[in-house]
Amino acid sequence: MKAAVLEQFGQPLVVQEVPDPVAGGGEVLVEVLATCVLPYAADVFGGVRRYPLETPVVPGLGGVGRVLALGPDATRLRVGDLVWCDPTVRSRDDARTPDITLQGWSSRGEGGLALSRHFHDGSFAERMVVPTENVEPLGDLDADQVVRWAALAVPLVPYGGLLAVGLEAGETLLVSGATGNFGSAAVAVGLAMGAARVVAVGRNTEVLAGLERRFGPRCRSVALTGDAEADTTAMRTATGGGADVVLDLMPPEVGADVVRRAVMSVRPRGRVVLMGGVGMLGGDDLALPYPWIMRNDITVCGQWMGPRTANGRMIALARAGLLDLAHEDVTRFALDAVNDAVAHAAAHGGPFVRTIITPQSAA
Incomplete structure (x- = not known):
């Protein structure tokens, strides 16, 4: 053959x-x-x-x-x-x-x-x-x-991550890195699973606008500016005070600080699933504050593929x-x-x- x-x-x-x-x-x-x-x-x-x-x-x-x-x-x-x-x-x-x-x-x-x-x-x-x-x-x-x-x-990749953290119908999902192949698929999968709102986060404003047009009012977007405080505020506002679930799919070339801002936009008792490439090509690893995780009952998990x-x-x-x-x-x-x-x-x-x-x- x-x-x-x-x-x-x-x-x-x-x-x-x-x-x-x-x-x-x-x-x-x-x-x-x-x-x-x-x-x-x-x-x-x-x-x-x-x-x-x-x-x-x-x-x-x-x-x-x-x-x-x-x-x-x-x-x-x-x-x-x-x-x-x-x-x-x-x-x-x-x-x-x-x-x-x-x-x-x-x-x-x-x-x-x-x-x-x-x-x-x-x-x-x-x-x-x-x-x-x-x-x-x-x-x-x-x-x-x-x-x-x-x-x-x-x-199937983001679906495995959303199954791992148990995304439920009616919840709010934030997708960090939503403008690429896997991230945009995550938006579609989250909506297919019944998310009431999916917030797409990325730098490409044209792609983000396209996602909103494609999926309608259940999809909202946040364009990253590089200003940590402004980006965090925008994500919290778009999710209505904090996402139930944050899914990170940022590629390896993105800095850990960008991922950290998205992760920390999750609400108390929220869940975070990491499926991106931070650190794969060198650079800083992802650091999250222990007291914030503990006092807010945050669940953080990694997922490679799915069941x-x-x-x-x-x-x-x-x-x-x-x-x-x-x-x-x-x-x-x-x-x-x-x-x-x-x-x-x-x-x-x-x-x-x-x-x-x-x-x-x-x-």
Whole structure:
């Protein structure tokens, strides 16, 4: 089969023939129909993000596929099923604290790296093998829907964070870093989950205004000015005195002081979930005052990805129309044009703009 291989960091991907993967017990062989290229993929492949990804590797973060073969432990999946392939792979020998790898992308700790050596290759290929529990049926979709559903990897990230802090219908959510790919998806997901108000925070005033137009009066925005006191006041005002939940998705290049202001706009007994990149490229770490956390009963948690059950629940939100995938701006590339796709994604990382590779299409 054909696959795009990252042979060394800092070099272009090479599309070449590689051995066909074979599914064993507990695994599913999938024909990859569409997979999303994230805006920062160029930074990963260039080594800028320093991800623990061992080369050579076929990268790619999940996607939509069709089942070609099943292991003997699958009881409900059938050959021919259209499925979503979740890239978050968990070890099976520790249910409480499993090691985690993002198949074809990244991993956590030594255990995650060891796991990645088995589930090593991702979705920039004509076929891939994934764990049985990572395959979620999608039902019938037409070709146009398939490419839009391939971007499910983006809203699944903030959805995992909002599940972790238990966002409830009627609450107020503040999204710190709302103008990028993941942050704008967080706004859509928060509204889909029933938030009464979502406050989008960022620097790009044009994008913030676009979010307000797209989502209407339940979405409000705060444009950061760099003035700490003014920004904090604006966030508290926009949330009606303090958010119930603050979700941080600021990228690595943003300073910790910007994140700190958003975190401290949460109301007493509020919850904060950290999913951004502060400190990943150096710089100050996030410091929060102990007395403020303790005396205001603040819950602060970190979340990397989400639970396995998030996949089916998010698919249900999209199926019901609560999370609308139809309005996304999708650009398709054939597998042979993978490097063009990576460059396009880097240059088009705005809200609801998706770059999709369709490995079965001709170049």
